[in-house]
Amino acid sequence: MYLLQADSSGISKLMFIGTFGMLTLAVGIIVFVIFHQRKIIRYQMQMKRFEAEKQQILLNASIRFQEEERQRIAADLHDDAGPLLATARLYLNENLVNQEKHQQLQSIISAKQIIDDAILLIRNISHSLMPPTLKNFGLESASTDLFQKISGSGVINASARFHDYKERLKVEQELLVFRIIQELVNNILKHSSAGFIHLTQNITGDNLYLRIHHDGKGITQAEFDRLNQGSQGLGLKNIASRINLLKGNIFFEIDPSQTYYKITIEIPRVNKF
């Protein structure tokens, strides 16, 4: 109606204001879209960098752990197996044939004893690398065995209960999970002064859950993240890197009553590994 009544100057004004308004709006929208997207890209790049740095820390930790493990094995072999075999060799030297019969027998028995010790030592090293119970009977037996041994020491009350572990994980997954449990239990024994450790397992949906409860001094998720970012806490970094390999999650919590700590490990059962 206004348009019909408007004179030429009115139409001109309306047209200019309208066009100018529309173009300003259009340019405003375009500039806003560009700047907003740039902000999002910067944020995403930063997140990616953080993630890459985190992965780098975890990777360094796992490599360092492997190196330490190799050094330990090398030291065991060099310091224990080496001298044992050298001693056995001494008993079985060339002079053995020139010795008296009973001396020969004594030397052979001693050498046999030393070789048996060396065999036992090598077996222990081998078992520490890949526990035979884990390989042959699975995570449930290996964990139960570990907790029974801890409980058997009489220092701490330890128990493990698997509620629903009919279908085994892959061997390499089981090894990773077992190493995580070992590391966590080790930490609890070393640092927490706990009176009990209790491990439970159950399955919900596509995920396998392992929960460790203890009544000692534990850590929360924030502390875990902090230690994980820092240069210390190699064991925790190993846990994080193993969890990463399993494509799982780990949560450190404290009970609302502040009486015990809970560690939850979540592992996807579907084959993402």
Next chain:
Amino acid sequence: MRKYLTLEILLNITLISEIIPLIFCLFISYKIKTKVLKVFFIYTVFQALFSLLCFLFVNVSKSYNNYIFTLRLHLIVEFLIISYYLLNVIDNQLFKKTSFYFLIPFFIIYNIIDFLINGNTSFGNIPTLIEFIFFILVIIYFFYEKMKSSSLFPIYNSIHFWISVGLFVYFTGNFFYILLVEYSTLASPEVKNQLKVIYSAVTITKNLLLGLAFLSSEKTDQELNENFLNNSKDYDSDSSFYQNNLQ
């Protein structure tokens, strides 16, 4: 008289500027690989042909009826091509289907009815306004989608973005021109001239933007990710080392 001549020249430049996107498309044709860009190329060819026809009908044969018929045809074809193009660059399926099954048939039917009623004697501005509003909304939605997306690729390096910007400037800038074009008969010659100047400026800007769009260096998300991972090469190679050691 001199002012009138200048305006005529400006309008002819506007018509000729419709060839700019086609020239860029032909020179940078190696970038036209996707179906959507091929459709855009068809649009540039169509725009160039349309301009030529308009120029002939207005300046040479001075056939008003043919000119009106060409405008009607142009409106429908332009609507179909740009709809196809824009609906293919946005991701939302619901938006696409709604537009495809309801708005596009409605627009075509409306134009046919308008043609049957008015013939070639007059050409109302309502179909064009519907077209403009529809495209403004689609382009705003396209920008909204781009803002939400988690792509690492800057939007201003995208051909589609600059094409959309060109079209957006054209549709928003000419909206009031189309809205008031029917009242221009009431207006003084000076206002009519102002209308034409605005139309020319916006159309030339659109054509420049559509042409320059092809100068943007488009990269895929995959290429960007590869660049990013190359910067953290150590991490990548070592993680596979650890993974292999477990197997």
